[in-house]
Amino acid sequence: MKLWRTPLDADKVRVPHGVVSIIIERCKGCSFCVEYCPRDVLIISKKFNKKGYHYPEVISAGLCVDCNLCEDICPEFAIYSDPEEQHSTAQTKENA
Amino acid sequence: MSTAVTNTAPTGERQVQHHPKDTLLRDDRLPHIWCPTCGIGTAVSCFVEALRESGIPEEKCVVVSGIGCTGRVAGYLNLDSFHTTHGRAIPFATGVALANPDLHVVVFSGDGDLVAIGGNHLINAARRNMNLTVICVNNFIYGMTGGQCASTTPETARTSTSPRGNTEYPFNVPYLMEACGASYIARWTVLHIRRLKKAMTEALNKNGFAFVEVIAPCSTLYSRRNKLGTGYDLMKFYHDNAEIRHGANTKDVGIGFQTKIIVGKFVDITKPTFLEKYQGKTTGGGK
Amino acid sequence: MSDHAVLTGEHFMTGDEAAAEGGLAAGCRFFGGYPITPATEVTERMAERLPEVGGVFIQMEDEMASMNAILGASWAGVKSMSSTSGPGFSLMMENFGLGIMTETPCVLVNVQRGGPSTGLPTLVGQQDMQQCKWGSHGDFEVIALSPSSPQEAFDFAIHAFNLSEQYRLPVFLMMDESVGHMFEKVVIPPADQIKLVERRYTTKKPGDYLPFLPDEDLVPPMIKFGDGYRVHVTGLTHDEKGYPVMEQSCHHPLVTRLVDKIKKNAHKIYMYDEHYLDDAEVVMVSYGITARIAQQVVEECRADGKKVGHLRLITCWPFPEAKIRELADRGVKGFIVPEINLGQMSLEVERVAGRGVPTICVPNAGGAVHKPEEIHAAVREVIK
Ligand code: SF4
Numbered sequence A: 001m002k003l004w005r006t007p008l009d010a011d012k013v014r015v016p017h018g019v020v021s022i023i024i025e026r027c028k029g030c031s032f033c034v035e036y037c038p039r040d041v042l043i044i045s046k047k048f049n050k051k052g053y054h055y056p057e058v059i060s061a062g063l064c065v066d067c068n069l070c071e072d073i074c075p076e077f078a079i080y081s082d083p084e085e086q087h088s089t090a091q092t093k094e095n096a
Numbered sequence B: 001m002s003t004a005v006t007n008t009a010p011t012g013e014r015q016v017q018h019h020p021k022d023t024l025l026r027d028d029r030l031p032h033i034w035c036p037t038c039g040i041g042t043a044v045s046c047f048v049e050a051l052r053e054s055g056i057p058e059e060k061c062v063v064v065s066g067i068g069c070t071g072r073v074a075g076y077l078n079l080d081s082f083h084t085t086h087g088r089a090i091p092f093a094t095g096v097a098l099a100n101p102d103l104h105v106v107v108f109s110g111d112g113d114l115v116a117i118g119g120n121h122l123i124n125a126a127r128r129n130m131n132l133t134v135i136c137v138n139n140f141i142y143g144m145t146g147g148q149c150a151s152t153t154p155e156t157a158r159t160s161t162s163p164r165g166n167t168e169y170p171f172n173v174p175y176l177m178e179a180c181g182a183s184y185i186a187r188w189t190v191l192h193i194r195r196l197k198k199a200m201t202e203a204l205n206k207n208g209f210a211f212v213e214v215i216a217p218c219s220t221l222y223s224r225r226n227k228l229g230t231g232y233d234l235m236k237f238y239h240d241n242a243e244i245r246h247g248a249n250t251k252d253v254g255i256g257f258q259t260k261i262i263v264g265k266f267v268d269i270t271k272p273t274f275l276e277k278y279q280g281k282t283t284g285g286g287k
Numbered sequence C: 001m002s003d004h005a006v007l008t009g010e011h012f013m014t015g016d017e018a019a020a021e022g023g024l025a026a027g028c029r030f031f032g033g034y035p036i037t038p039a040t041e042v043t044e045r046m047a048e049r050l051p052e053v054g055g056v057f058i059q060m061e062d063e064m065a066s067m068n069a070i071l072g073a074s075w076a077g078v079k080s081m082s083s084t085s086g087p088g089f090s091l092m093m094e095n096f097g098l099g100i101m102t103e104t105p106c107v108l109v110n111v112q113r114g115g116p117s118t119g120l121p122t123l124v125g126q127q128d129m130q131q132c133k134w135g136s137h138g139d140f141e142v143i144a145l146s147p148s149s150p151q152e153a154f155d156f157a158i159h160a161f162n163l164s165e166q167y168r169l170p171v172f173l174m175m176d177e178s179v180g181h182m183f184e185k186v187v188i189p190p191a192d193q194i195k196l197v198e199r200r201y202t203t204k205k206p207g208d209y210l211p212f213l214p215d216e217d218l219v220p221p222m223i224k225f226g227d228g229y230r231v232h233v234t235g236l237t238h239d240e241k242g243y244p245v246m247e248q249s250c251h252h253p254l255v256t257r258l259v260d261k262i263k264k265n266a267h268k269i270y271m272y273d274e275h276y277l278d279d280a281e282v283v284m285v286s287y288g289i290t291a292r293i294a295q296q297v298v299e300e301c302r303a304d305g306k307k308v309g310h311l312r313l314i315t316c317w318p319f320p321e322a323k324i325r326e327l328a329d330r331g332v333k334g335f336i337v338p339e340i341n342l343g344q345m346s347l348e349v350e351r352v353a354g355r356g357v358p359t360i361c362v363p364n365a366g367g368a369v370h371k372p373e374e375i376h377a378a379v380r381e382v383i384k
């Protein structure tokens, strides 16, 4: 993250980190998530899903700030993000 | 429910089978029928968030749709939902809302359904200040039937029934709604997800007739006929050409072909609803 | 509050008013209507009365809206009703079909006037009898009751609600202008003497409930919106879950069931009156206001020594085929069907009676009831 100055409380403020989850078979390859992710976390995969669409892939996992934008803009309910902490405690929602 | 998670972390994404919004969706019907890059799905995604934020109990929310691409929304929401005939979502919803005022009744339908064939119901429900939340996805065209001209198609735009360009004047829907007396009127594009979500939340919690126009790309038919590129190109167009103007005079918010789209919250007033006025005049009271 | 819904006692009122009172006595608490002659008095009565009993009246913007509003109210758990006449009836047809497809109980009163088109707004007709059966697109069966007096307008309005709840469909009360506008004595019984059929709600829990899985009588138990079942209801062809399925394999059984739930229960639904049928050589078949003139003719014929009987239809739909067949098989010489149209229910009599027994329609395109002499002439044709 580029900051124009280092905040005085930088040691206290925690930048949220997100983990991106994708339901590959729902994706129709519109690329909205890729284009509108503010952190360029995603790219369109070279691979296809069963319906023949190129779905997104994470290329820079560490950069995800869990802003949920990809989740909200996705017309297919095919992608979402969770705060990283959730995964260190309970591994996934599905497993919980 | 499948619990399969393929975790390619730390660098990759988790591959999963379920989405946190699935509890409000009939996920056994996904993927939905809408075309790739169609904005209707995004509008539904915003609605799901808005409903959660509104605090309305899910079992008290009823969604009613008419016919058309957006008319299919009712079938994907995991709520009490009714898919009426073409144009008649509003009167059906009126019956529900008056018979049980504890229910929050949402009409989720398209421009052709609500403004053209259902136009009489739209204006009368707004006039009565019926306690309804109306979400009108405007894709500028009849999508389900293959891209015919609508009463909202911008002038000069080409459709299959205006192959030489539309020669009719389109409706300026917010202006129409204000003239009819709607209590809440907002317009956003599906690119404005946060603001659209907020508008939907406000509309859900509005006591009275609340109208949200959602500008969404019909990336398949409208865009192809008019050589406007992909759904993403339409989103870019909204990004570059949408101007936020809260409280704008609705007279000025008509939409031309590929012209500026004025978005924002245009009207937010408070006045008694149909039922409040009716019950004020009747001895028996409501229910 | 509820006693006020049932105005126990003797009244002098029109058929239109009586139909409204019947609805209220049956528990109707929502009415969406649009003014149209000669049904306006039903609407006006409801506007006056519903607030007194805690119900809601709304004058909708047109008849398409009225029909949808009553469907919506029904799904919210409230018994609902509308009334109209010819032109409005035509406008309601599409959404009547929605009520059939979504199996929505409600009652629709048609006070028939002369048609086609704007026709004779203030004068009598019985010209929508086939329209109510076939007027919406697709295959379906309907229930239609025809009152011959204001008293019956009251009684049959209640019965129409009962049938609509029992079989889950919009039920027609097919009045005519003469009965609708006629003032007569109407006796309204005490509330506890009125037999009501209430909606059959599911006993299943949300997860286990399939909204369109029928019981043995082919009728699925219902829910109401807001009860947490999260049902999806659509006018599209749907499976037992209520989900759209665009396949013949789903469509055929669904439409067949919608038809069969009436057809196979028809023997429980039929209602008719018979007079002098035992030895009748000629059988008059009539309904509504026409039945009153037909009955007079039958009495005059009997006084003359002519063996004429009368089958008065109360349910025009489902049509009492078994009864007509029985009479035809017994060898009656002919059926005479006076009706205020150019031959609608007579088609049905003819279809069932077959070629062996003549069916004579006494036509009348509307505007006035038959003159008894017109019907006598038809009798003379059969009994020379
Ligand atoms: S949550 Fe935000 S930052 Fe993370 S991938 Fe989605 S859009 Fe990008």
Ligand code: SF4
Binding pocket: A026, A027, A028, A029, A030, A031, A032, A033, A034, A054, A055, A056, A070, A073, A074, A075, A076, A077, A078, A079
């Ligand atoms: S926004 Fe959704 S549908 Fe579009 S590419 Fe991303 S995951 Fe796929």
Ligand code: SF4
Binding pocket: B033, B034, B035, B037, B038, B039, B040, B069, B139, B143, B144, B217, B218, B219, B220, B221, B222
């Ligand atoms: S036809 Fe247009 S509006 Fe309909 S689903 Fe496709 S893109 Fe969306």
